[in-house]
Every structure is written in C-alpha cells, then in structure tokens.
Amino acid sequence: MSITVEIIKIGDDEISLKYVSKEEIYPLFGYAKGKTAVVRKDLPLSVKNFVKTHELYHCIDKKTWGGWIGQELRANLFAAVKEPLGFFVTTFLTLTSKDRLKLYIERFRKKGRSRTLDELN
Numbered sequence: 001m002s003i004t005v006e007i008i009k010i011g012d013d014e015i016s017l018k019y020v021s022k023e024e025i026y027p028l029f030g031y032a033k034g035k036t037a038v039v040r041k042d043l044p045l046s047v048k049n050f051v052k053t054h055e056l057y058h059c060i061d062k063k064t065w066g067g068w069i070g071q072e073l074r075a076n077l078f079a080a081v082k083e084p085l086g087f088f089v090t091t092f093l094t095l096t097s098k099d100r101l102k103l104y105i106e107r108f109r110k111k112g113r114s115r116t117l118d119e120l121n
C-alpha cells in the first residue's frame, strides 16, 4: 500500500489530497470527508482530474440544500465545467460498471434524500 498526499490550499482551507490504490476504495473513484479528499491513482488522467476537482469541491462546499444529492449535484456541476472530458469519461465508466451502478442504487435506497455526505461516508 502506498499513499501519496498533497496539501492543497483553497482560500482559507487546507485540504489533504490523497491518492490511493484501486483496491482500497473500489468501486469508488474517490471520496471526501471533512478536509480530506481521496482519489484513486489508477484512473485515466481525465477521470482523475475530474474526480480530484469533484472531491476538492466537497471539501469546501458550505451549502447544505438538497442533502447528499445537492452536494453531489454541486460537485458534479463545478467539476464538469472545469474538466468536461473527465466528466464524460467518468459518466461513461459509471454507466458501464455494474459495481458502480449498484453502489449508487444502494446509497440512494439506504440513505435517503436528506443526509449529508459526511454522514454517509
């Protein structure tokens, strides 16, 4: 297991960006918890850039409307504008992966609409 950590400063926030192996978080591509963003290092570059931007956005997102779905919409929109190619490749990889589709269906079923991501992770 090897982990690469980068410290990213965004405004007043200091975020730890960790790159981890596929085995550690599969079927996730990444996740964010508090001031830590985690991204899989084996992903194609465009996907890695999209996921990194998406997870970093979660770390600085102070809005609460929409629960975790709102958090995902905001992070996806922000990252899609910055990394459009990564957005399309990530969407394609998700729609063609049974494990990732299952993950999102399970999350939706179990966690409902109102919880925040920190409560989910």
Ligand SMILES: [Zn+2]
Pocket: 054, 055, 058, 071, 072, 075
């Ligand atoms: Zn997210």
